Amino acid sequence: MARFCPLASGSSGNSTYISCGDSALIIDAGISYKAMAERVKSAGGDIEKISAVALTHSHIDHISGIKTLLTKTGAPLFTTEESVLALMEKGLLPQGTEVILSDGATAFGDMEIVPFKTSHDAAGSRGFRVRTAAGDCAVCTDLGIVTDEVRSALSGCNTVLFEFNHDLDMLRRGPYRPDLKIRILSDLGHLSNVSAAAEVPFLLESGVKQIICGHISRQNNTPDIALSSARIAAESAGAKENVDFLLSAARPGMSEVSVF
Numbered sequence: 695m696a697r698f699c700p701l702a703s704g705s706s707g708n709s710t711y712i713s714c715g716d717s718a719l720i721i722d723a724g725i726s727y728k729a730m731a732e733r734v735k736s737a738g739g740d741i742e743k744i745s746a747v748a749l750t751h752s753h754i755d756h757i758s759g760i761k762t763l764l765t766k767t768g769a770p771l772f773t774t775e776e777s778v779l780a781l782m783e784k785g786l787l788p789q790g791t792e793v794i795l796s797d798g799a800t801a802f803g804d805m806e807i808v809p810f811k812t813s814h815d816a817a818g819s820r821g822f823r824v825r826t827a828a829g830d831c832a833v834c835t836d837l838g839i840v841t842d843e844v845r846s847a848l849s850g851c852n853t854v855l856f857e858f859n860h861d862l863d864m865l866r867r868g869p870y871r872p873d874l875k876i877r878i879l880s881d882l883g884h885l886s887n888v889s890a891a892a893e894v895p896f897l898l899e900s901g902v903k904q905i906i907c908g909h910i911s912r913q914n915n916t917p918d919i920a921l922s923s924a925r926i927a928a929e930s931a932g933a934k935e936n937v938d939f940l941l942s943a944a945r946p947g948m949s950e951v952s953v954f
Contacts, residue, residue, distance in 0.1 A: 696828035698853045698952040699737040701730055703835070703908045703944035708756050710833050710855060711737050714826035717745045717803025720763065721822055721833045724755040727762035733948040742767055745802040746794070749773035751816035751836060752780035761786040770794050772807060776818025796820060810847035812837040815882040823847050829954050835859075835909040838881040840893050849900035852954045855944060856893070858907040858920035859884035865914040878914075887915065887923035894924050895931035904940040904952055917943035 696714040703710075707724035711734050718739050723730065727741075734741040747769050750756060760781070764771060770792035771778075778795075781787040794800055796809040806825040813819075814836045821834040821844065829852035834844060837857060848854050865875060865886075878884050890907070897905060907920040921943055925935060935941050942950065 696826045696831065696954055697737060697739070698831045698855075698954070699733070700855060700906065700908060700944035700949040701725065701733040701737075702946060703855070703949065704910055704912060704946045705755055706912070706946050707758065708835065708909065709759070711739060712805070712824050712831060713737075713739050714828055715804035717805050718743060719746055719748060719802060719805060719807070719824065720744050721748045722750055722756040723747060723760035723763045724758050726759050727766055730759060730763060736948060737951045744769050745805070746770050746772050746807070748796070748807055748822055749777050750812070750821060750833065751814060751819040752777045752784075753816050753836070756836075757781065757784075757786060761788055764788050764791050772796055772800060772802075774809075774818030774820060777816075780817070799825075808847065810843050811841070812844065813839045813841060813881055815877065815880075821847060823851065828852075831954075837885060838883040840885070840889065845893070845896060848897060848902065851902050853904040853906065853952050854897060854902050855906045855908045856890060856897070857885040857909045858887050858890045858915065858923065859909050860886050860911045860914040861916075861919050862886050862888060865911075868914050870913070884909065884911075887920055890920075891923040891927035894927040895933075898928060898931060898933045898939055902939065903954070904942070906942050906944050906949070906952070908944040910943060912946070917945070
């Protein structure tokens, strides 16, 4: 049995807890250590027993709690060289931390992490597929476009946390500065509901059983709009929610624990 739980998702902070057997991982640490510890406990785990911390990229909403997390747990850090350098520049990499560069699949206890490149404006940005005996899951947010590498990495996973960042009309009409809107809409920005929904039929056809809409913007989207976009795309492909697949939205606070 494996557990998958977004501890936080969105521009205010991102972190995901995954466990299987005696092993557990935290992907990203964009909230406080205290919040992570409390939410991991609520998910049925113990943060002090995590096997590793995996970091997708070095933007602040993914790293604000990472120094304390690594210090308190002594867990190894799995990420790219570019992200390591960014952490060092910010003074967020504790001395003595074991760093394992994410050049390929790496086993941590009962799980294996497989990194894949994502199109985002942070050097070394990655997503992660996590292989377990109970099935595979993936964290794939913060990407401007969906590449063939991304599709291959997500194919056949049981559970996928997938970015539904913004509604195009809300973003274009909203209060963000023009340069920020251009950044978000670029190939190195974030996925819109339209772009994300276009991938839903592929995900379901590949065998994905649960899609969790993630990194939903508070200013430029709502969970209901994101879920509706995903639901319409699935129904258009002939898939029935709660029969062929499960659909949910990750929240800024802790989301429900998915068990598979």
